Amino acid sequence: MEIINCKECGRLFNYLSGPRICEDCKRKIEQKFQDVKQYLEKNPNASLDQIAKDNDVTVKQIKLWIREERLILSSPSPDGILCEKCGKPICTGKLCEECKKEVASGLQEAFKKPDAPVEPKKKKDNKNRMRFLDSK
Ligand SMILES: [Zn+2]
Numbered sequence: 001m002e003i004i005n006c007k008e009c010g011r012l013f014n015y016l017s018g019p020r021i022c023e024d025c026k027r028k029i030e031q032k033f034q035d036v037k038q039y040l041e042k043n044p045n046a047s048l049d050q051i052a053k054d055n056d057v058t059v060k061q062i063k064l065w066i067r068e069e070r071l072i073l074s075s076p077s078p079d080g081i082l083c084e085k086c087g088k089p090i091c092t093g094k095l096c097e098e099c100k101k102e103v104a105s106g107l108q109e110a111f112k113k114p115d116a117p118v119e120p121k122k123k124k125d126n127k128n129r130m131r132f133l134d135s136k
């Protein structure tokens, strides 16, 4: 366990795992999610900006929910969310259908070749991943 500042309200709390925010803020965000869900039922064609403004949430938060596949855009658009691999507009998740397939077959490849020397490569991957998270 680790004591850190909540990213939302700045309060110190015991951090276990997941998003670096306290229980109170997590609950508040969950409540917002329900608001947005209801709002979308009434306004299925609302734009991201509109949803953010009408529900008092950030576009960033809405995009996070889309990345988590809790929300789905009615149609892909360049100012919505983009595939993390090829940059194509998508409706939900992190990758477009093609990249998902590519990743899936890549994983199968990896399983097929268990003798490949993975050690030095692994280290480099970890570094890249760190940098990637930082830039978010
Ligand atoms: Zn908080």
Ligand SMILES: [Zn+2]
Binding pocket: 083, 084, 085, 086, 087, 088, 095, 096, 097, 098, 099, 100
């Ligand atoms: Zn893609």
